[in-house]
Amino acid sequence: MKHPDALRIVLVGIGKIARDQHVPTIAARDDVQLVATVSRHGTVDGVPAFQTLEEAFAAHPQIEAVALCTPPVGRHALAQSALAAGRHVFLEKPPAATLAEIDDLRVIARQAQRSLFTSWHSRCAAGVEPARQWLAGKQLVRVHITWKEDIRHWHPGQDWILEPGGMGVFDPGINALSIVTHLLPRPFALRKATLHTPSNRQAPLAATLTFADTDDVPVTAEFDFLQTGHQCWDIAVETTQGALVLSEGGAKLHIDGVAHSVPAASEYDGLYARFVQLVRAGESEVDTTPFVHVADAFLLGERQVAAPFAW
Amino acid sequence: MKHPDALRIVLVGIGKIARDQHVPTIAARDDVQLVATVSRHGTVDGVPAFQTLEEAFAAHPQIEAVALCTPPVGRHALAQSALAAGRHVFLEKPPAATLAEIDDLRVIARQAQRSLFTSWHSRCAAGVEPARQWLAGKQLVRVHITWKEDIRHWHPGQDWILEPGGMGVFDPGINALSIVTHLLPRPFALRKATLHTPSNRQAPLAATLTFADTDDVPVTAEFDFLQTGHQCWDIAVETTQGALVLSEGGAKLHIDGVAHSVPAASEYDGLYARFVQLVRAGESEVDTTPFVHVADAFLLGERQVAAPFAW
Numbered sequence: 001m002k003h004p005d006a007l008r009i010v011l012v013g014i015g016k017i018a019r020d021q022h023v024p025t026i027a028a029r030d031d032v033q034l035v036a037t038v039s040r041h042g043t044v045d046g047v048p049a050f051q052t053l054e055e056a057f058a059a060h061p062q063i064e065a066v067a068l069c070t071p072p073v074g075r076h077a078l079a080q081s082a083l084a085a086g087r088h089v090f091l092e093k094p095p096a097a098t099l100a101e102i103d104d105l106r107v108i109a110r111q112a113q114r115s116l117f118t119s120w121h122s123r124c125a126a127g128v129e130p131a132r133q134w135l136a137g138k139q140l141v142r143v144h145i146t147w148k149e150d151i152r153h154w155h156p157g158q159d160w161i162l163e164p165g166g167m168g169v170f171d172p173g174i175n176a177l178s179i180v181t182h183l184l185p186r187p188f189a190l191r192k193a194t195l196h197t198p199s200n201r202q203a204p205l206a207a208t209l210t211f212a213d214t215d216d217v218p219v220t221a222e223f224d225f226l227q228t229g230h231q232c233w234d235i236a237v238e239t240t241q242g243a244l245v246l247s248e249g250g251a252k253l254h255i256d257g258v259a260h261s262v263p264a265a266s267e268y269d270g271l272y273a274r275f276v277q278l279v280r281a282g283e284s285e286v287d288t289t290p291f292v293h294v295a296d297a298f299l300l301g302e303r304q305v306a307a308p309f310a311w
Numbered sequence: 312m313k314h315p316d317a318l319r320i321v322l323v324g325i326g327k328i329a330r331d332q333h334v335p336t337i338a339a340r341d342d343v344q345l346v347a348t349v350s351r352h353g354t355v356d357g358v359p360a361f362q363t364l365e366e367a368f369a370a371h372p373q374i375e376a377v378a379l380c381t382p383p384v385g386r387h388a389l390a391q392s393a394l395a396a397g398r399h400v401f402l403e404k405p406p407a408a409t410l411a412e413i414d415d416l417r418v419i420a421r422q423a424q425r426s427l428f429t430s431w432h433s434r435c436a437a438g439v440e441p442a443r444q445w446l447a448g449k450q451l452v453r454v455h456i457t458w459k460e461d462i463r464h465w466h467p468g469q470d471w472i473l474e475p476g477g478m479g480v481f482d483p484g485i486n487a488l489s490i491v492t493h494l495l496p497r498p499f500a501l502r503k504a505t506l507h508t509p510s511n512r513q514a515p516l517a518a519t520l521t522f523a524d525t526d527d528v529p530v531t532a533e534f535d536f537l538q539t540g541h542q543c544w545d546i547a548v549e550t551t552q553g554a555l556v557l558s559e560g561g562a563k564l565h566i567d568g569v570a571h572s573v574p575a576a577s578e579y580d581g582l583y584a585r586f587v588q589l590v591r592a593g594e595s596e597v598d599t600t601p602f603v604h605v606a607d608a609f610l611l612g613e614r615q616v617a618a619p620f621a622w
Contacts, residue, residue: 073611076500080525098607099410100500104525107498164504164613187418189387189411193475202613214391214415289411295606296409300384302475302513303614 006033007276009090010056010063012078013070014042014049016158017092021121022069025268031276035060053081065115065279068092073165076101079116083108088115088279090271094174094291095119097165106286116284117275120178124270125250126262131237132183134255138239143184143219146234147176148227151205157311161203168203169225170294172233176221177290179235179250188213190293193301198309205309209297317344318587320401321367321374323389324381325353325360327469328403332432333380336579342587346371364392376426376590379403384476387412390427394419399426399590401582405485405602406430408476417597427595428586431489435581436561437573442548443494445566449550454495454530457545458487459538462516468622472514479514480536481605483544487532488601490546490561499524501604504612509620516620520608 011022014037023044026034036048036056043049050056057063066082067090068075076096079089089109095118096102102118109116122128149172151161160166167174181187188211195204205226211219233249245254253260278285322333325348334355337345347359347367354360361367368374377393378401379386387407390400400420406429407413413429420427433439460483462472471477478485492498499522506515516537522530544560556565564571589596 098501098611099603100498100522100607103603104498104500108525165611167610187411187415189415190409211411214419292410292414292606295603295610296411298609299478299606300409300476 001030002033003030006031007279008033008035008060008062008064010036010038010053010060010066011044012038012053012066012068014039014044015069016155018042018069021268022067025266025272029269029272032272035063053078053085057085057087064088065090065275071160071166073097073160076105079105080108083112083114083116086112086114090117090119090275093118093120093178094167094171094294095288099288099291099295102286102288102291106284109284113282115275115278115282116286117278118286118288119271119275120175120182120287120290121267121271122175122179122250123182124265124267125179126265127246127253127260128179128182128250130260130262131244131246131253134244134260135183135185135237135239138241140184140213140215140217141238141240142217143180143238144236145176145180145219145221146232146236147173147221148224148232150227150231151225152311162198162201162309164202166203167294168197168201169205169207169223170297172225173207173221173223174290174294175249176223176233176235177293179246180219181289181293183235183237184213184219186213186215186217187289188217188219190296190300193297194304195297195301196304196306198306200308205306207297207301211293312341313344314341317342318590319344319346319371319373319375321347321349321364321371321377322355323349323364323377323379325350325355326380329353329380332579333378336577336583340580340583343583346374364389364396368396368398375399376401376586382471382477384408384471387416390416391419394423394425394427397423397425401428401430401586404429404431404489405478405482405605406599410599410602410606413597413599413602417595420595424593426586426589426593427597428589429597429599430582430586431486431493431598431601432578432582433486433490433561434493435576435578436490437576438557438564438571439490439493439561441571441573442555442557442564445555445571446494446496446548446550449552451495451524451526451528452549452551453528454491454549455547456487456491456530456532457543457547458484458532459535459543461538461542462536463622473509473512473620475513477514478605479508479512480516480518480534481608483536484518484532484534485601485605486560487534487544487546488604490557491530492600492604494546494548495524495530497524497526497528498600499528499530501607501611504608505615506608506612507615507617509617511619516617518608518612522604
């Protein structure tokens with residue numbers, strides 16, 4: 001049963017992430033309500049479906065907020081329309097196709113006095129907050145990220161990921177960066193990167209990255225989108241007082257090799273709780289740090305041509 | 312004759328831009344004084360030369376500020392050392408190799424209570440301020456940038472420009488972007504880009520870019536690093552009340568086809584005047600907007616392979 005003041009939401013882009021995460025999360029929470037969907041093809045059973053935001057707003061003027069689950073290229077125009085129409089905006093990750101687009105949206109949201117939320121779902125994984133607390137005050141030695149998954153399994157046929165702006169292996173990799181930028185006590189910056197791009201595609205399927213934080217602690221990463229067998233989303237942090245491993249995308253935490261109990265948590269439940277909180281407080285949360293690191297990798301990275309890719 | 316309170320500067324990276332611009336500008340101003348240089352190979356007649364910043368500081372502890380003219384990759388480490396040693400920092404454009412590096416330096420400068428200046432020399436070109444004033448309040452229709460120069464003439468043998476982080480044609484192109492971000496009333500964001508990179512190099516030698524501002528005014532750009540014959544650094548702005556052309560990199564201004572008189576101005580004289588002002592006021596000026604657009608172009612740009620390049 002929904003609370004009478006539940007935030008009335010239209011979900012845009014009914015693809016994999018909307019079906020897998022947004023729809024069930026909204027259904028389970030009593031403080032958000034799915035009023036309509038906007039999508040070229042996808043629909044949600046029992047929910048009115050529209051082709052454009054404007055049609056949805058016209059039919060359901062009580063809509064208060066828009067959650068954008070479309071691919072990043074084109075998201076800026078939708079967010080701009082939503083804000084101009086007086087609606088709050090929840091952005092899936094990455095928040096837009098370019099950094100300047102987010103800077104724009106930040107200004108537009110402020111002028112419209114509406115909430116803008118750049119969501120980073122991996123930051124809400126169960127192990128992240130306990131890991132952050134354990135790390136506080138400890139002296140870092142090195143950090144290593146291993147983010148290796150099979151694009152064919154997790155993104156079957158999603159060609160946009162390999163097109164310009166789709167970011168390739170940085171689409172999952174930015175999840176790791178969103179955790180690490182939240183976890184570590186100091187900012188870090190890219191020093192060197194290698195990007196491996198298939199000869200017949202625009203976006204890299206693998207990358208190696210070397211960052212350093214402001215105290216010169218090395219932060220390294222290996223991203224691979226062609227991993228078969230064991231899928232790996234691990235962050236290892238070595239300190240002078242022990243070592244921490246966040247695995248399964250942040251869901252599991254080990255300290256010095258011993259499993260550390262973490263509270264039950266659903267990433268998208270955490271995001272929607274935060275979004276409702278922002279809207280009710282009249283605030284925005286716009287953090288582009290993970291996306292800056294991706295842009296930096298494209299800017300500074302050495303490009304190597306890899307074998308052609310086919311699904 | 313130097314003023315007794317002239318800002319005592321060490322110049323790092325005695326290459327083309329240092330010799331062509333920084334050294335004569337510092338010599339001509341009475342409020343800055345060149346105390347030493349640091350460079351692997353280059354020296355300036357009559358000025359003590361060192362191999363490292365640390366040696367220069369040890370020999371001349373009265374040095375107050377560091378101007379960094381080295382290539383962008385590696386500049387962050389030098390700036391960090393200088394700030395940690397209590398010196399103010401003047402950064403040539405682009406200010407660093409990555410956006411995260413500048414974010415770092417901003418924090419480090421604040422903690423060190425020293426001035427950090429991201430210089431954009433083209434903004435000090437003679438026609439820019441009159442153009443900005445003429446545009447204020449006018450309604451834009453479209454903006455087009457044509458930035459075409461011969462790399463072999465202007466950057467002979469400077470291989471770093473074509474290496475990762477060297478930015479290729481965006482090394483001159485960022486000058487156009489620094490003017491336009493300063494000139495236009497609203498922010499703009501990249502929508503589409505094509506980058507042409509020689510098969511034997513890492514950085515693009517040509518690019519076409521399509522931006523839109525927050526009112527959907529198109530801002531387009533053509534960058535070419537292989538232009539022979541007439542060299543072209545033009546910005547054309549069409550408004551509902553007439554058209555403006557900034558040419559020769561911002562030095563000349565035409566309005567509706569008629570030459571508009573502009574005050575005499577030297578770009579680097581303007582930069583050093585601003586730097587001294589910032590240092591004396593205890594302030595920093597860190598504007599990364601032009602660099603964000605370049606990172607966005609690398610992030611979103613479609614890559615096309617072009618013919619191999621040789622000097």
